[in-house]
Amino acid sequence: MTLPLPIGSTIGIIGGGQLGRMLSVAASRLGFRCHVFEPGAQCPAGQVADQVTTAPYDDADALRAFGHAVDVITYEFENIPTDALDLLQDLAPIHPGREALRISQDRLTEKMFLQELGLATAPFADVTDAASLETAIARIGTPSILKTRRFGYDGKGQVRITDPAAAAQALEDMQGAPAILEGVVDFSHEVSVIAARSLDGAVAAFDPGENLHEDGILRSTTVPARLSHAQQTDAVLLAAKIANGLTYVGVLGVELFVTPAGLIVNEIAPRVHNSGHWTQNACAIDQFEQHIRAIAGWPLGDGQRHIDVVMENLIGDDMDRVPVLARTPDCALHLYGKATTKPGRKMGHANFVKRP
Numbered sequence: 001m002t003l004p005l006p007i008g009s010t011i012g013i014i015g016g017g018q019l020g021r022m023l024s025v026a027a028s029r030l031g032f033r034c035h036v037f038e039p040g041a042q043c044p045a046g047q048v049a050d051q052v053t054t055a056p057y058d059d060a061d062a063l064r065a066f067g068h069a070v071d072v073i074t075y076e077f078e079n080i081p082t083d084a085l086d087l088l089q090d091l092a093p094i095h096p097g098r099e100a101l102r103i104s105q106d107r108l109t110e111k112m113f114l115q116e117l118g119l120a121t122a123p124f125a126d127v128t129d130a131a132s133l134e135t136a137i138a139r140i141g142t143p144s145i146l147k148t149r150r151f152g153y154d155g156k157g158q159v160r161i162t163d164p165a166a167a168a169q170a171l172e173d174m175q176g177a178p179a180i181l182e183g184v185v186d187f188s189h190e191v192s193v194i195a196a197r198s199l200d201g202a203v204a205a206f207d208p209g210e211n212l213h214e215d216g217i218l219r220s221t222t223v224p225a226r227l228s229h230a231q232q233t234d235a236v237l238l239a240a241k242i243a244n245g246l247t248y249v250g251v252l253g254v255e256l257f258v259t260p261a262g263l264i265v266n267e268i269a270p271r272v273h274n275s276g277h278w279t280q281n282a283c284a285i286d287q288f289e290q291h292i293r294a295i296a297g298w299p300l301g302d303g304q305r306h307i308d309v310v311m312e313n314l315i316g317d318d319m320d321r322v323p324v325l326a327r328t329p330d331c332a333l334h335l336y337g338k339a340t341t342k343p344g345r346k347m348g349h350a351n352f353v354k355r356p
Contacts, residue, residue, distance in 0.1 A: 005071060005296035007031035012070030012092065014084075016043025016052065018336040018346065019076035019272050022280075024049045026288035032296070037066045044336045045076075057084045067091025074250060074295050078104050078270055079151055095199075095249040095295040100270040103246065107149045108180045110268060117245050119238060120264045122257075123183035133171050136181040137164050146170045149178040158216075160184075185264055187257035191225045194276035195239035196290045196300055197248045204290070204300045205236045206283065209275050209311070211255070217344060221275045221311040223282065227258070234263055242268060251276070251291040274346075278311040279303065281332045281351040308354040316343045325350050 005011075011027050013020045016038030024034040024045050033050040036043065039057060046052040051069070055062035063084055067073070073094045078101055085098060103113045111124045125136035127146065137144065142164060148157035157177075159170040171179070190213070195205040210225035211218055227235065239254040242265075246252075253273025255266040276287035285293075285301025293300055314321070319341050325331050335348035 004298050005032070008033070009071040009296070010035050010050070010069065011292065011295070012037065012066060012073040013045065013049070013076060014038075014073065014080055015076035016040065016045035016049075017076055018044050018338075018348075020045035021048055021336060022277075022288045022334070023074070023076065023272065023291060026286070027292045030289065030292055030296075030298075032292065035066065035070050037063070042339065044338055047337045057081045060087060063087050064091065072295055074291070076271055096252070096270045097247065097249065100246045100248055100252075104268055104270045105150055107147055107182075107267070108178075109149075111180070111182075113245070114242070114265050114268075117241055119241070120262060122185045122264060122266070125181045127171070127179040127181050130168065130171060133167050133179075133181065134164075137161070137167055140181055140183040143184045145182050145184060146174065147180055147182060148174060149180050151177075185257045185259060185266075187259045187264070189226060189258050190255060190266065191227060191235060191258060192221070192253055192255045192273065192275040193235050193239040194251060194253055194273055194279065194287050195236070195243050196251045196287075196294050196303075197240075197243040198294045198300050199249055199297045201244070202300055203240045203243055204303055205239055206276065206279055206287065206303045207305050208232055208235045208256075209278060211275050215344070217315060217346075218274050218313055219315075220313065221278055223278050223305060223309050223311075231258065231263065238263060238265070246270075250294045251287050274313070274349075275311075277334065277349050278309045278351055279305075280334065281353055282307050282309040307356075310352045310354075312350050312352065313346055314348040314350060316341055316345055316347070319347045322348075328352075330355060 010033040013036045016036045021044040035051040036045045036049045037053045067088045073092050123140045127133045143162045146159045190211045191208045197203045208225045209221040209223045212220045251272045253269035257264040279286040282305050330353045332351040
């Protein structure tokens, strides 16, 4: 049996963005120290962490020093270079593990893994060249979406194909990157489940949230979602099946499409997730503390929701609304400390709780 990480231990976090920031805050509340490894200067997590290493992910000496200085390693994003993990894995435990990263870093590998678990996904096909794209379109049809297999997020790295005649241009837009064609799913809305799995295999999940996207970026998450009791149960069981299938440790985000034929898995994220930020003000134990508990070998907390809530991302010029939001009743602000406001950049979020 793995002993819980003692209070005062140091948690290493790869990535210094807002998720790393909120993980650091949660860890500090449990008495842990945090050491962030981030290539960029003046990162959001660095404002609240005990220590920051500012170095590129190919700096072996910096990675080695980081690994020796921490007791466990986690991460806030999934596209970590493999070479960095090869070095770090011999210096401290990494949670979630390498297998979860390997699967989630590649859309094709992820879809195949989900189907092996017996879960429904959008129809898909590997695309390596113009001929394979033509074959994929003939089988899947249009509209469909051509996506890079790796490194896409917030709607980036994908092209919608509504006419087979546009396939050549869509493939050119991929700039030679390995790609996957996905059929467009007819769904009423998207929901996501934030689940956690501990070192001893215990699984806990938060209530599903209903997501609204604009321009490929999450705009809001509403809880409770529009789901029947049976659908809610299925969503939670589905997320648990994925976590167990990965022998996962930590918090996992699972995005689902709600269709007349049932729930279809869109994608998984091996980390705390934007659509789980509502837990900070609607649950006694939020997703960030749950993640820290899991990777530290502590018991998972009770994630029961005690109030209805809407989480709204503050993107770009939404920061101009902060003075008004600060005076708005039942609105909890979470700002990320980013110095520069840019279009499409997540600057913070607001949780609007709904009193009974």
